Amino acid sequence: MSIWEYANPKKFMATTAPVLPWLFALAALAMGVGLVWGFFLTPDDFRQGSTVKIIYLHVPSALMAINAWFMMLVASLIWLVRRHHVSALAARAAAPVGMVMTLIALFTGAVWGQPMWGTWWAWDPRLTSFLILLLFYLGYIALWEAIEDPDTAADLTSVLCIVGSVFAVLSRYAVNFWNQGLHQGASLSLDKEENVADVFYIPLLVCIAAFVLLFIALVIQRTHTEIRLRRIRALEGRAQHAGRVEA
Amino acid sequence: MIPDLGKYAVSVLSAYGVSILLLVALVAMSARRAASARARLSRVEARVEDRKDG
Amino acid sequence: MKALLIRDLRLGLRAGGGFGLGLAFFLIVVVLVPFGVGPEAAVLTRIAPGILWVAALLAALLSLDRIFALDFEDGSLALLATSPLPLEAAAVVKALAHWITTGLPLTLAAPGLGFLLNLAPDAYFYLLASLALGTPALSIIGTFGAALTVGLRRGGLLLSLLVLPLYIPTLIFGAEAVRRGADGLATATPMVMLAGITAGAFALLPFASAAALRVNLR
Numbered sequence: 001m002s003i004w005e006y007a008n009p010k011k012f013m014a015t016t017a018p019v020l021p022w023l024f025a026l027a028a029l030a031m032g033v034g035l036v037w038g039f040f041l042t043p044d045d046f047r048q049g050s051t052v053k054i055i056y057l058h059v060p061s062a063l064m065a066i067n068a069w070f071m072m073l074v075a076s077l078i079w080l081v082r083r084h085h086v087s088a089l090a091a092r093a094a095a096p097v098g099m100v101m102t103l104i105a106l107f108t109g110a111v112w113g114q115p116m117w118g119t120w121w122a123w124d125p126r127l128t129s130f131l132i133l134l135l136f137y138l139g140y141i142a143l144w145e146a147i148e149d150p151d152t153a154a155d156l157t158s159v160l161c162i163v164g165s166v167f168a169v170l171s172r173y174a175v176n177f178w179n180q181g182l183h184q185g186a187s188l189s190l191d192k193e194e195n196v197a198d199v200f201y202i203p204l205l206v207c208i209a210a211f212v213l214l215f216i217a218l219v220i221q222r223t224h225t226e227i228r229l230r231r232i233r234a235l236e237g238r239a240q241h242a243g244r245v246e247a
Numbered sequence: 248m249i250p251d252l253g254k255y256a257v258s259v260l261s262a263y264g265v266s267i268l269l270l271v272a273l274v275a276m277s278a279r280r281a282a283s284a285r286a287r288l289s290r291v292e293a294r295v296e297d298r299k300d301g
Numbered sequence: 302m303k304a305l306l307i308r309d310l311r312l313g314l315r316a317g318g319g320f321g322l323g324l325a326f327f328l329i330v331v332v333l334v335p336f337g338v339g340p341e342a343a344v345l346t347r348i349a350p351g352i353l354w355v356a357a358l359l360a361a362l363l364s365l366d367r368i369f370a371l372d373f374e375d376g377s378l379a380l381l382a383t384s385p386l387p388l389e390a391a392a393v394v395k396a397l398a399h400w401i402t403t404g405l406p407l408t409l410a411a412p413g414l415g416f417l418l419n420l421a422p423d424a425y426f427y428l429l430a431s432l433a434l435g436t437p438a439l440s441i442i443g444t445f446g447a448a449l450t451v452g453l454r455r456g457g458l459l460l461s462l463l464v465l466p467l468y469i470p471t472l473i474f475g476a477e478a479v480r481r482g483a484d485g486l487a488t489a490t491p492m493v494m495l496a497g498i499t500a501g502a503f504a505l506l507p508f509a510s511a512a513a514l515r516v517n518l519r
Contacts, residue, residue, distance in 0.1 A: 039263065040250060050252040050259050057266045100273045104266045111262040115255055135466040139459075143449065146459050155516040156449050160463065163445065163509050167467050170498070174470035177494070178477065218273065221281050228284040235291045239298070 009227045012086045016220045023217035030210035038203040054112040056204060060211035061104035065133060068098025068215065072140070073165045076158035086223065088154035089230065091161065092144055093222030097215055099137040106130050125179045132171050136164045150230065302386060302394055309398035312371070313364075323360040323403045324410055330356040331414045342419045349418035350428070350479035356414075357407045357432060358439060358468055364403050365443040366460055368395050369451040369514070378451070382518050388511035392448065393503065396441040404436030420483070427482030431495060435475040438499040442467045445506045448513035471498055 038056035045052035075091035078084060109127045114120055121127075143160055147153035252259050314320050334352050338344060372378040381391050411432055412425050420428065446464035450456030478491035 035263075044253070050250070050255045053252075053259050054262045057262060061266070097273065100269050104269050107265050107269075108262045111258045114258055132466055132469060135462075139463045139466065142459055142462055146450075146453055146456070152452070152516055152519065156513055159509050159513050159516075160449060163467070163506070166505070167470065170470045171466075174473040174494070177490075178473045214270070214274075218277055222277055225277070225281045225284045228288045232284070232288050232291050235295055239291075239295065242298070 009086055009230075013224055013227060017224070020217060020220055020224075023213055023220070027210055027213035027217050030206055030213060034203050034206035034210050038200075038207060042200055042203060048112075049115070051112055051115055052200070054108050055200065056207045058105060058108035058112055059204060060208045061101045061108065062130065063208060064211045064215050065098055065101040065105050065130060067212075068094050068101055069133065069136070069161075069165065069168070071219075072098065072161050076161040079154055080158050085154075085230070086227070088158070089226035090219060090223045091157070092154075093226050094215075094219045095137055095141050095144070097218045097222070099134065099141065101211075101215070102130055102134045102137060106134065123179060125176045128175045128179070129172050132175070133168060136168060140164065150233070302390055305381075305386065305391060305394045306398055309395060310401060313367075313398060313402035320402050320406070323363055324406055326363055327356050327360040327407055327410060328414065330359060331417055334418065345419040346421055346483075349415060349420040350424060350483065351476045352418060353411055353415060353420070353428060354432075354435075354472055354476040354479070357404075357411060357436065358465075358472055360407055361399075361403050361436060361439045361443060362461055362464065364399065365447050365464065366450070366457050368399055368444055368447040370447075370456075373451045373517070378514070379518055382515065388514055389507040392444055392507040392510035392514070393441075396437070396444040396503075396507075399444065400437050400440040404432075404440050408432040408436055423485055424479050424483035427479045427488055427492075431475040431478040431492065434492065434495045434499055435471045438471045438495075438502045439468060441499075441502045441506050441510075442471075445510045445513070448510040448517070451514065452517040471495065474498065 035056060039053055042053065044050050072091040072094050075087045075094070079088040079091065106127060109124075109130065110121050113122055113124060113127070117124075140157055140160055143157050144153050147156060331352065334348075334356075335345060338348065369378060372381065382388055408429060411428050412420075415425060415428055443464055446460045446467070449463060450460045453459065474491040474494040478488045478495060481488045481491065
C-alpha cells in the first residue's frame with residue numbers, strides 16, 4: 001500500500017477525518033501542560049529573569065514558522081510533479097497557519113529582546129529573517145487569492161514557493177551579513193541554541209510537540225475545507241452548465 | 248497564583264497574551280470556515296440530488 | 302533572439318515606453334529624501350548609499366509589469382511560446398531589454414544624483430559598480446514576478462509585493478558595497494555576493510519564468 005493512495009481527495013478525507021478530533025485534543029492537552037508547566041513551574045533565568053518564560057512560545061512558533069514553509073515547499077513539488085490536488089490544497093491550507101506562527105515568533109521574539117536591547121524592535125538578524133519570511137507568506141497567500149482558476153493558481157504559487165525558498169535561504173545569509181558582517185557571529189541576537197538547562201528543556205519539548213500537533217491538525221482541517229470548497233465549485237460549475245444546456 | 252515576574256511582568260504577560268490570542272483566533276477561524284464549507288457542500292449536494300431525481 | 306531584443310528595445314524606448322519615467326522617478330525620490338530627513342550634510346552622506354540603491358530599485362520596479370503585459374494582451378506572447386525560440390531564452394531577452402532601458406540608465410544616472418545626497422567621494426566608483434552588477438539581477442527577478450502576474454488585470458501591486466522581498470539580498474549587498482567603499486573598507490565580499498546573485502538569478506530564474514508563462518498561456 002503506497003502513500004499515494006491518500007492523494008485521492010475522498011480517501012484523504014475518509015482517512016484523516018476520524019483522526020482529526022484526537023489530534024486537536026492531544027494538541028490542546030500538550031499545549032495546556034507545556035504552557036502551564038513552563039509558565040508556573042519553572043524558575044527564572046539568571047540573566048534574563050522571568051522573560052525566559054517566553055521561550056515556551058517563541059521557540060516552538062519559530063520552528064513551526066520555518067517547518068510550515070518547508071512543508072509547503074514539499075507539497076508544491078509534489079503538485080508540480082504528480083498533480084495531486086490534495087497536495088496543492090494542503091500547501092494553500094498551511095500558509096495562513098505558517099503566517100500566524102511567524103507573527104507569534106516575531107512578537108514574542110521582539111518582546112523577549114526588549115529587556116536586553118531596550119527597544120521594542122531591533123533589527124536582530126534572526127528577527128529580521130522572520131520578518132522577511134512573513135513577507136514571503138503574505139505574497140504567497142496573495143497570489144493564491146488573486147488567481148481565479150484553481151489549477152493555474154496551484155501551479156503559479158508552487159513556482160513562487162520554490163523560488164521563494166531559494167531566496168529565503170539567500171536572505172538569511174544576506175541578513176546575517178547585513179547586521180554583523182559575515183563570519184563574525186552574532187553578539188546581540190538571541191541565541192536560542194544556547195544549552196538550555198534540563199529544568200527548562202522538558203516543558204519546552206512538550207510545547208514544541210503541542211505546536212507540531214496543532215499545526216498538523218489545523219492543516220488537515222483546512223485541507224478538508226479546501227477540498228470541500230473545490231467540490232462546491234465543481235458542482236456549481238456543472239449545475240450552471242447543465243442549466244444552460246437545459247434552457 | 249501568577250508567579251512573581253518582577254520587572255518583566257508586562258513583557259511576559261503581553262507575549263503570552265498576544266500569542267494565545269493569535270492561536271485562538273486561528274483555530275476559531277479555521278473551525279468556522281470548515282463548518283461553513285461543510286454546510287454549503289451539503290446544500291449544494293442536496294440540490295444536485297434533487298435535480299437528478301426531479 | 303537578437304530580433305526580439307531589438308524589437309523590445311525599440312518598444313521600450315519610444316514615447317510611452319516608460320524609459321524616461323524610471324529616470325524621472327529616480328530623480329524625484331532622491332530629491333524627496335532631504336525634505337524628509339533634513340538637509341544636514343553628515344546625515345545625508347551616511348544614508349546616501351542606501352537611498353540611492355532603494356530609489357534605483359523602486360524605479361526598476363515601475364516598468365516591470367510592461368515586460369509581458371503588452372505581448373500577452375495582443376497575443377504575441379502566445380506566438381512567442383510556439384516559436385522555435387525557447388521561452389527561457391525569451392525570458393532572458395526580456396530581462397535584458399528591461400535592464401538596457403531601465404537598469405542601465407539608472408546606473409549611469411546614479412553618480413549624478415549622488416552629489417545631491419552628499420555621497421562620499423570614494424563611494425562613487427562603488428555606486429556605479431554595484432548598480433552595474435546588481436541591476437541586472439533586479440531585471441531578471443522582476444521578469445519572474447512579471448511572468449507570474451501577467452494574467453492578472455491589476456497585477457501591479459501584487460507584483461511589487463512578490464518582487465520586493467526577492468530584491469532584499471541584492472539591496473543588502475549593493476548598498477553595503479557602496480558604504481564600505483565610502484569608508485575605504487574592503488568591498489570584495491559584497492561585490493562578489495552581488496555578482497553571484499546576479500549570475501545565479503540568470504541561471505535559474507529564466508526556467509521559473511518560462512514555467513510561469515506557460516501556465517498563464519494555457
